[in-house]
Amino acid sequence: MTQQVTFTRDELRDALSENDLTRLSAMLHGADPGEIVEELRRLRGEDRAIVFRLLSKDQALDVFERLDHPTQGDLVRLLQAHETAAVFEDLDPDDRVSLLDELPAGIAAKLMRGLSGGERELTAVVLGYASGSIGRRMSPEVVTIPIDSTVGQALGRAKSRALEAETIYTLPVVDQSRRLLGVVGLRDLLAADEASPVRDLVVKANTAQATEPAEVAARRCSELGHLALPVVDHEDRLVGILTVDDALAILEEAESEDQARMSGTEPVRGHYLATxxxxxxxxxxxxxxxxxxxxxxxxxxxxxxxxxxxxxxxxxxxxxxxxxxxxxxxxxxxxxxxxxxxxxxxxxxxxxxxxxxxxxxxxxxxxxxxxxxxxxxxxxxxxxxxxxxxxxxxxxxxxxxxxxxxxxxxxxxxxxxxxxxxxxxxxxxxxxxxxxxxxxxxxxxxxx
CATH class of the missing domain: 1.10.357.20 (SLC41 divalent cation transporters, integral membrane domain)
Structure with a gap:
């Protein structure tokens, strides 16, 4: 197990002010990603870019995914294209779109051109929906289960895509036209006989229309207590999924925005000290x-x-x-x-x-x-x-x-x-x- 190294804020600032990259790199090596994220959000300009450049590849991806989208956007503007291309490729499509919304059109187009074909196609699906809609915040990476599958086949399908999918705890069940017929839970699949047909375990799904407001869909997901909510188009075809963590993030953003406007100000996105x-x-x-x-x-x-x-x-x-x-x-x-x-x-x-x-x-x-x-x-x-x-x-x-x-x-x-x-x-x-x-x-x- 990698030992977690901690550092104080003053030590980090001193190393930056003295341009002591060797000491700074030693501080960051093995440091807790959450601690690095907190310090990056407090830093401004080139200092933020310097710290990020000194992270290992695995650290960089972990830290970047934890940053809020405005901070990600500021960081991308400071870094060279080749420095962000790999990180951008590894983001989930919904996170990728949220980052693109923070960037100037020229930088966004350049990053999109650098994506692999499959990732570009997934990102384009989310970009196709209006800003503020749940289609813009959903993940298109969904493990679907054909209605004529057996439990064993469904489990194999979920296992094969477990690392790339947004979630496998709630699995949408679809027909040949990708029309949503219901959902099945991973727990129910694990408890059933592998030879049993999936259709015997399917339950009715609560859904969100891809074009409806993101806050409305997120609140429904939270109130229903679901781990995920399938997102469908106007013909009930599955287009993506909204997970509970994304739903809670949407509600937190909406609450912050409402509180700011009730006080007579526009919401400030990103860390206050770095704004x-x-x-x-x-x-x-x-x-x-x-x-x-x-x-x-x-x-x-x-x-x-x-x-x-x-x-x-x-x-x-x-x-x-x-x-x-x-x-x-x-x-x-x-x-x-x-x-x-x-x-x-x-x-x-x-x-x-x-x-x-x-x-x-x-x-x-x-x-x-x-x-x-x-x-x-x-x-x-x-x-x-x-x-x-x-x-x-x-x-x-x-x-x-x-x-x-x-x-x-x-x-x-x-x-x-x-x-x-x-x-x-x-x-x-x-x-x-x-x-x-x-x-x-x-x-x-x-x-x-």
Whole structure:
């Protein structure tokens, strides 16, 4: 057994800064691949390429497969074509396509031309599907079992392709036209008599359409608890398979993207410490500009009611409280409904039920918060101010929850990302609306 050599981050950085390749090579020899991956993701530019060049062939393939796709893409751009050709050839077709999506067209075409005929054909199958579809993320390397096989023949077929296939634990059973008839588990095959026909062990298969969204298919695979989900075309012909580890990776990417957009930024792919500052700025600046423009509505509302504020300065004290409460209420509703959409608990046709529920929730929250606001501000500033605050909180919470719950459904209806319509935009909208409600109630009750 090869002894696993460990090194500290400082030792690696010192060797790189001193350009001591002999010491660096000794550190990497026999080192844990996971440790090398972590350090590569933290490094930038030529340092990353230098470390990768010093790895043995087996180490290089193992490490490269463990890297996320943006880091793989950055590494390929730094290395010479001949240095990446062998690694690219050994990748699985779905991983190969994900890497190609990260590369400039010229480099991608050059790598594709360097593939062997069989690997190029498998990669082309995955490339043929639209970005974002499960066909783009599936593996076309599937062990299929003909329906007229015996158990012994099926086991032999699985054993002969065990090293090249994505998985052999779930085996699709097909007819002569490659139409999917069901699946059979490896455990069931091992437990059966080798002379038994496979058709006696076949069970109905849950499938994914190759053109459906990757996140939808991945969530179905995860919820069903399957090790793999066959992927079929519109004629139920088998085109690939989605394994549970790939499904979980897709869901993790989707969750990271949703969390970033709910916070008003584009997701940063790759390791944070190795991401160029320019890319971090680009991921945030557009959203900040959009939100700044939206926030100008709040300023305009304040200007409209400037005379009202000048007559009763105390009203300005409660502005942050009211718009903050409204924004938080809307964000809570949006986050809840966005999650329900992602899990399939809510669909577009449920919009009326969602609106009704969120309106009721908002009203109940408004009664609770408004009641407290009425009592506290009434004691401190008089019943008039207390009534204004209480009614404003009741109205703002109801409106905010209703709008927050509706926006993700509107986004879904127009085929946009629900997370984009969530927290930042809702906060801006509720700020302006809340001020209009606040000053309108104040003028009505206080007569100013």
């Amino acid at each position: 160029p500052l320019s890319r971090l700025v680009r991921s945030r600046v557009v959203w900040l500009l959009v939100l700044a423009i939206g926030a100008s509505l709040t300023v305009q509302v304040l200007e409209i009611f400037e005379a009202t504020l000048s007559q009763m300065i105390v009203l300005s004290v409660f502005v942050p409280l009211l718009i903050g409460t409204g924004g938080n209420t809307g964000n809570q509703a949006a986050t809840t409904v966005t999650r329900a959409l992602a899990l399939g608990e809510v669909r577009g046709r449920d919009w009326f039920r969602v609106v009704r529920r969120e309106m009721a929730v908002g009203a109940m929250l408004g009664v609770t918060l408004g009641g407290l606001g009425f009592v506290i501000t009434g004691l401190l500033y008089g019943l008039g101010i207390g009534s204004v605050i209480g009614l404003t909180l009741l109205t703002v919470c109801t409106v905010a929850a209703t709008v927050g719950g509706t926006m993700p459904l509107v986004a879904k209806a127009v085929h946009a990302d629900p997370a984009v319509f969530s927290n930042p935009f809702i906060s801006t909208f509720i700020d302006a609306t809340g001020l209009l409600v606040y000053f309108g109630i104040a003028k009505l009750i206080l007569g100013i």
